[in-house]
Amino acid sequence: MPLKKRRRNPDRDDDRDHLLLDLDTTRELFIAPDFDPFSKKETEYMGQSAMDRLSRQLQPGWTIRARHLALTIRLPPDQITPETAKQVKEAVFRFCQTKIDDNKIHLQNVLWSGLRTLPTSFVFLAICLFIGSLFGNGTFGSIPDWLGNSLNQGLTIIGWVSLTYPAETLLLEPIPIRRDTQVLTLLRDMPIEIEPRE
Numbered sequence: 001m002p003l004k005k006r007r008r009n010p011d012r013d014d015d016r017d018h019l020l021l022d023l024d025t026t027r028e029l030f031i032a033p034d035f036d037p038f039s040k041k042e043t044e045y046m047g048q049s050a051m052d053r054l055s056r057q058l059q060p061g062w063t064i065r066a067r068h069l070a071l072t073i074r075l076p077p078d079q080i081t082p083e084t085a086k087q088v089k090e091a092v093f094r095f096c097q098t099k100i101d102d103n104k105i106h107l108q109n110v111l112w113s114g115l116r117t118l119p120t121s122f123v124f125l126a127i128c129l130f131i132g133s134l135f136g137n138g139t140f141g142s143i144p145d146w147l148g149n150s151l152n153q154g155l156t157i158i159g160w161v162s163l164t165y166p167a168e169t170l171l172l173e174p175i176p177i178r179r180d181t182q183v184l185t186l187l188r189d190m191p192i193e194i195e196p197r198e
Contacts, residue, residue, distance in 0.1 A: 021050055021073045022197060026088055029073075030095060051095065051187070058183045069190045074197040085194045096188035103181045107174055114169030121162045128159030 023029065028043060028050050035047030043050055054071075073088065135143065136152030143151075 125159035
């Protein structure tokens with residue numbers, strides 16, 4: 001590729017951060033090339049499309065620092081037509097919007113899965129705490145105190161560990177999904193320019 005950041009141009013009347021992509025064809029935006037670790041092109045030795053590389057390089061923090069972002073794609077002159085900029089913008093919009101919609105569905109599924117397991121985990125925790133308290137308070141007199149305390153503490157730990165999955169699902173799994181959606185929204189809405197490459 002590679003992705004480069006262009007400083008603001010004083011001749012421009014906007015305050016956007018401009019990113020540069022050097023491509024051979026517009027298809028490289030979305031279609032990953034064959035993996036080639038010996039190539040000097042970033043997309044080839046990483047085996048990723050330009051959009052995948054772009055979205056990775058915009059994470060994390062770019063959604064905060066670069067709210068005004070523009071993309072300039074440099075292509076060989078024979079790859080540019082009067083319709084190229086419009087076609088690229090429409091393709092980028094479709095691509096990003098579809099992935100945003102997919103992320104919304106994925107997020108709903110993650111939250112549903114976490115909420116669905118939460119009641120079961122709480123019931124299991126309550127059972128473990130109840131049985132553990134029976135061992136801990138000496139209800140079973142034939143069990144030595146050290147064993148009763150050990151069983152009490154062990155069951156308490158097991159009960160709390162059962163809440164790990166719903167807690168991670170509800171609190172942690174949505175974070176990368178939401179961050180990806182922020183990056184895709186930034187890419188979807190950014191202005192795109194096409195320039196001939198010398």
